[in-house]
Amino acid sequence: MQRYFVPPEQLAGGLARLIGEDAHHLAKVMRAEPGEEIIVTNGLDREVLVRVSVIDKGLVEAQVVRELPMDREAAVEVWIAQSLPKGDKLETVIQKCTELGADRFIPFLSKRTVVQYDEKKEAKRLERWAKIAKEAAEQAHRNRIPAIDGPVGWKRLLELAKETDLALFCYELESGFALRELLAKQLAVPSADGRRPRILVMVGPEGGFTEQEAAEAEAAGCRSISLGKRILRTETAAMAALTCIMYESGEMGVKG
Incomplete structure (x- = not known):
């Protein structure tokens, strides 16, 4: 499943937004369509499973499906x-x-x-x-x-x-x-x-x-x-x- 890091302001409440290169990669390279699920994290304290709802030029919006644990970093x-x-x-x-x-x-x-x-x-x-x-x-x-x-x-x-x-x-x-x-x-x-x-x-x-x-x-x-x-x-x-x-x-x- 595709995973993207975004600035905290692009992951707020129940909405995640991809812009620029990330939006291009998901839309043009991965050829994603509305309804597909991806993982979005702000790299700080929040990681979520989201479902793509909007794919536009330079912009992808996705609705949060559920919160995910932040447990993949090393113990050291x-x-x-x-x-x-x-x-x-x-x-x-x-x-x-x-x-x-x-x-x-x-x-x-x-x-x-x-x-x-x-x-x-x-x-x-x-x-x-x-x-x-x-x-x-x-x-x-x-x-x-x-x-x-x-x-x-x-x-x-x-x-x-x-x-x-x-x-x-x-x-x-x-x-x-x-x-x-x-x-x-x-x-x-x-x-x-x-x-x-x-x-x-x-x-x-x-x-x-x-x-x-x-x-x-x-x-x-x-x-x-x-x-x-x-x-x-x-x-x-x-x-x-x-x-x-x-x-x-x-x-x-x-x-x-």
């Missing part, structure tokens, strides 16, 4: 911090990690980042990344769309790491295999305020992190981890780490 809140990679690799990371359940993406600049950061292009890239996250969240039947930050510097990332319960620093020179133990220890302790455990995954650029960055991350309280004996591509590392976290937190291998 995961932030993916990805050093800006070349080409469209970050788009792949955002798409696949959104499907897997990531809550936030933090692109950052590190010592070996080879991408030339262009502030003038930032708004356009953020718009592109947000669209990819929205479409991936719809495809995965998630209740919320992950947040995507604008690129930050290394020092700012280390400050953000202190806002999490566990910051994992993916480092190819780490000889230990403590990921499972670190996760088990963290997940066994409930948050004092009742919120979901918050875990940050830090992934370096194509050339990896420097020894200085590893030392600075450790000094900031980050835990260095290995993802195995093989060297993973930068876009693979985030997905691998996130999959491990989701498995260890009970999000995989159970009925949906």
Whole structure:
């Protein structure tokens, strides 16, 4: 069944409205007709099954049939911090990690980042990344769309790491295999305020992190981890780490 995220003002009372690209997709691509049912969510606190009543140029209106539970988000809140990679690799990371359940993406600049950061292009890239996250969240039947930050510097990332319960620093020179133990220890302790455990995954650029960055991350309280004996591509590392976290937190291998 098709699922669409809309701003809260487009889901009010017993009526849902799709406009723009969403309306075009449902009407022209999916060839929906009045009477068909879809799912609409505001990405915050409401998700509903609706029945299409009006299909017009650039507008679809649907009547609420019933409220649906908001229960598809993971039991753990995961932030993916990805050093800006070349080409469209970050788009792949955002798409696949959104499907897997990531809550936030933090692109950052590190010592070996080879991408030339262009502030003038930032708004356009953020718009592109947000669209990819929205479409991936719809495809995965998630209740919320992950947040995507604008690129930050290394020092700012280390400050953000202190806002999490566990910051994992993916480092190819780490000889230990403590990921499972670190996760088990963290997940066994409930948050004092009742919120979901918050875990940050830090992934370096194509050339990896420097020894200085590893030392600075450790000094900031980050835990260095290995993802195995093989060297993973930068876009693979985030997905691998996130999959491990989701498995260890009970999000995989159970009925949906």
